[in-house]
Amino acid sequence: MALVDIIKKIENDSESEASAIIAKAQQEADAIRQETKRHVSEAESEAEKTRERRAGRVREHILAKARHQAQFMHSSFKNDRIEDVFNGVAEKLIALSETDYARFIEKTLKKAPKGAEFYVAHERSKETKNILEKHGVDGKSITIAPEGALLGGYRAATKTEEYDASFVGLLQNLREQHKSRVAQELFS
Numbered sequence: 001m002a003l004v005d006i007i008k009k010i011e012n013d014s015e016s017e018a019s020a021i022i023a024k025a026q027q028e029a030d031a032i033r034q035e036t037k038r039h040v041s042e043a044e045s046e047a048e049k050t051r052e053r054r055a056g057r058v059r060e061h062i063l064a065k066a067r068h069q070a071q072f073m074h075s076s077f078k079n080d081r082i083e084d085v086f087n088g089v090a091e092k093l094i095a096l097s098e099t100d101y102a103r104f105i106e107k108t109l110k111k112a113p114k115g116a117e118f119y120v121a122h123e124r125s126k127e128t129k130n131i132l133e134k135h136g137v138d139g140k141s142i143t144i145a146p147e148g149a150l151l152g153g154y155r156a157a158t159k160t161e162e163y164d165a166s167f168v169g170l171l172q173n174l175r176e177q178h179k180s181r182v183a184q185e186l187f188s
Contacts, residue, residue, distance in 0.1 A: 078183065078186070078187060081186055082179060082182050082183055082186065085182050085186070086171055086174065086175055086182075089171065089174065090151065090167065090171055093151070093152060093167045093170070093171070094123070094151060094152060094167065096152070098127065101124060101127060101152070102127070102131055104153070104165075105127075105128060105131045105132070105153070105154070105165070106131065106135065108153070108154075108163075108165035109131075109132070109135055109165075111163055111165070112154075112156040112163045112165065113156055113157070113158045113161040113162075113163055114158075115158055116141070116156035116157055116158050116161070116163070117141050117142075117143065117156070117157055117158070118132055118137060118141055118142045118143065118154050118155070118156050119143050119145050119150070119154060119155040119156075119157070120132070120142055120143070120144055120145060120150070120153075120154040121145055121149070121150035121151055121152045121153055121154065121166060121167065122144055122145050122146060122147040122148070122149065122150070123147065123148075123150075123151060123152055124152050125144045128152075128153070128154055129142050129144075132154070149166075149168070150166035150167060150168050150169075151166065151167035151168050151171075152166065152167035153165045153166040153167050153169070153170065154166060155169070
């Protein structure tokens, strides 16, 4: 073999070897690209799942807060309607005629402790004081309450006993005894 043939053979062999190396490198590069695409796809999928989980938690939190706020508003609305009933009763008590008011004071006076100090409502103090004195209560044992404290009626107290015949006390007792019944009638 001549030198030219040997050189050609070396060139051909090196070209074949270079082509094989390039082909192998191209295969490895393609495999790396495929692996990278797979990793990117997995990362994107995991990121989407994480985003959906977080969005779900946020959505549930918002819904829970909205439900709680709606329940609170509904409960407040109901309590306001119940309170409206008792406020209506208070208005009717405050607007009692002189005759009905005198009857109320006289009737409750029978339950008041003997020898008591009387604390009368500012709103109808003259009327109440006149009725009490008419029934034997000493004017010196009658004190007028600040405006709004009793709304009407009186409180009578000794050192050992107290009797509340004020409109505020009467309304409080009515609320305690009848609030659930009023709610039932309003909302059933």
